[in-house]
Amino acid sequence: MSTSLTATIRERVQRIETMPAIPAVFLPLLKLLSNSMEEVRLDEVVRLVSYDGTIAAQCLRMAGSPLFGMSQPPKSIKGAVLSLGLRRVETILLTCCLGQAFPAKKWVLDPAVFWRHSLGCALVCRKFAEMLAAADHEKAYMAGLLHDIGFMVNCLAFSKEFTKAMEHACQEGIPLYEAEQATMGFTHCETGQALAEKWKLAGDIVEVIAHHHAIEQSQKSQPLVALVHLSDLLCRMRGLGYGYYERQKVDLVSDPAWAILLREHRDLEGVDLARFTFELDEAVEEIHALVATVFGAAPALART
Numbered sequence: 455m456s457t458s459l460t461a462t463i464r465e466r467v468q469r470i471e472t473m474p475a476i477p478a479v480f481l482p483l484l485k486l487l488s489n490s491m492e493e494v495r496l497d498e499v500v501r502l503v504s505y506d507g508t509i510a511a512q513c514l515r516m517a518g519s520p521l522f523g524m525s526q527p528p529k530s531i532k533g534a535v536l537s538l539g540l541r542r543v544e545t546i547l548l549t550c551c552l553g554q555a556f557p558a559k560k561w562v563l564d565p566a567v568f569w570r571h572s573l574g575c576a577l578v579c580r581k582f583a584e585m586l587a588a589a590d591h592e593k594a595y596m597a598g599l600l601h602d603i604g605f606m607v608n609c610l611a612f613s614k615e616f617t618k619a620m621e622h623a624c625q626e627g628i629p630l631y632e633a634e635q636a637t638m639g640f641t642h643c644e645t646g647q648a649l650a651e652k653w654k655l656a657g658d659i660v661e662v663i664a665h666h667h668a669i670e671q672s673q674k675s676q677p678l679v680a681l682v683h684l685s686d687l688l689c690r691m692r693g694l695g696y697g698y699y700e701r702q703k704v705d706l707v708s709d710p711a712w713a714i715l716l717r718e719h720r721d722l723e724g725v726d727l728a729r730f731t732f733e734l735d736e737a738v739e740e741i742h743a744l745v746a747t748v749f750g751a752a753p754a755l756a757r758t
């Protein structure tokens with residue numbers, strides 16, 4: 455990518471900060487997330503969750519979903535924090551914050567579709583990580599949730615160009631990043647990276663955002679990037695894509711990301727992939743319901 459293009463992306467991403475739509479708790483939350491778990495104080499998390507009434511309500515609803523492992527909705531924020539554990543509460547809170555972060559009218563990509571894909575990918579990443587003894591489950595969730603954050607930048611800062619890319623992708627039935635590259639000359643990976651660096655997200659999360667469609671370019675954290683890449687493919691194959699039909703057929707095991715992940719996690723060899731994808735199908739309906747709860751009822755969309 456040329457230096458002038460990089461400068462344009464940086465400059466437009468810079469302007470996003472001045473938008474009033476980012477909830478007040480979002481930046482303090484990111485700061486909190488950069489600390490190690492031992493340093494995070496319970497009352498600080500409860501304070502952040504309680505600060506914004508809408509976010510608090512969404513957080514309680516999400517915590518009550520079977521996807522987060524609780525059979526009954528928690529009665530209080532403190533109760534939710536105690537039962538779910540800090541890591542999970544933070545990821546739920548981040549999901550809710552991001553859902554509110556950008557104004558609906560600016561979207562080229564339907565927000566419900568985008569969040570369904572992001573949340574779906576986050577949950578698939580976590581399920582995937584749970585099968586691998588040495589993987590960090592909540593880190594995987596976070597990486598999945600944020601991996602396509604560049605689409606938000608594109609909607610906000612490059613809406614005209616991104617509209618064309620979206621049209622091209624729908625017409626040709628090709629992956630959205632290929633359509634972006636063909637029509638814009640850059641992708642959500644570059645714009646997402648610029649935003650992630652500006653927000654000072656952790657280095658491994660920035661790697662995921664920047665390289666999840668080109669794992670070979672990832673210098674560090676390759677196994678995490680590979681895990682997100684495979685989860686992204688799985689989501690797109692199982693009705694949690696970008697709202698249009700993609701023609702490409704995928705074989706996960708022959709994808710180079712599989713070999714990268716296998717090198718790091720030998721226990722991947724014993725994974726029953728057929729059973730895993732079957733379990734995901736069961737979770738897909740839950741994900742649709744959860745996104746409708748958190749981000750408002752989804753409009754009638756083709757589930758592709």
Ligand SMILES: [Fe+2]
Nearest residue numbers: 601602666667
């Ligand atoms: Fe992507």
Ligand SMILES: [Fe+2]
Nearest residue numbers: 571601602686
């Ligand atoms: Fe994705």
